Amino acid sequence: MLPVCLQVYEVVVMRSGSFDSHRVSVERRYSDFSLLHHDLLAEFGGELEDVVLPPKLLSGNFSADVISKRRLALQDYLARLYATRCARHAARFARFFTDPEQKRAHDLLRGGRFTLAAQQLQSVLELEEKLLPWQHPALSVPTLAALAVCHRDLEEAEPAFAAAQRALPAARRYGLKKYRAALLELLVDLGYQLGRPTATLQHELTGLRDAERGEATARSLKEIVVQNFT
Missing domain, CATH: 1.25.40.10 (Tetratricopeptide repeat domain)
Structure with missing residues (x-):
């Protein structure tokens, strides 16, 4: 049986609107992003129609280039969520x-x-x-x-x-x-x-x-x- 590669993404949290030099980060898998997206869609529906979660990678497609592109796509996804007021203020967003x-x-x-x-x-x-x-x-x-x-x-x-x-x-x-x-x-x-x-x-x-x-x-x-x- 081939080993399963679980890619972990580092999410750095910074205070918005001010200079913030203190780095605080957490590690999340794609499944965490997917669950967040599912829960927010269930709560807000059409208000998030323009916020699209990047699709899941095909099994075994874990080249450095693909992982880098996926990291940037998830970064953009979180930025779009933050730009949406209902998501930004949602308790589920903080719990992520x-x-x-x-x-x-x-x-x-x-x-x-x-x-x-x-x-x-x-x-x-x-x-x-x-x-x-x-x-x-x-x-x-x-x-x-x-x-x-x-x-x-x-x-x-x-x-x-x-x-x-x-x-x-x-x-x-x-x-x-x-x-x-x-x-x-x-x-x-x-x-x-x-x-x-x-x-x-x-x-x-x-x-x-x-x-x-x-x-x-x-x-x-x-x-x-x-x-x-x-």
Whole structure:
């Protein structure tokens, strides 16, 4: 049996509209592009009629010249998607760049490999920060929450507090109740450890508990995080 050649393409993500010298990249196969295209067509239909995914290569046609042309064609495909407003703002578009890495990070977290998980999550966060100009501002909340859990379990209170603190404003503003209560609970606990003022956070948490009759704080942040990206 002949070996199967699976071509992997490097996708470099840069912040649009400004000088961005920090290189962040992911690796994707043609099947990833195909799934993205299928999902976006199912969501937006005719709005993407002018955006054509390059056809699949014939089996065994993996010469350097063909691969180079395919790379440029996929680059042009992503550029056309980005130029289409509905696709650029679609959650599915963002997940194309982050989902495999998120799943890998959360698998590491669930396995108790918190240092490796935190490193992977930091890379995801860098990707999300480049996507945020055209994505929903709450995009990074699950990543920051997972980072807070990793640092907490590594007994790194300062970075855990910082990650949770960054996630809280978006959780408040966009009604992410399960995250808001769990983040507040973690911040109050870590705040006591670090000698930070926690009265305002405790007051907010108490008010949320009273309003939701305890439902909003039924799970810890770690319990929420471990169920993500399964």
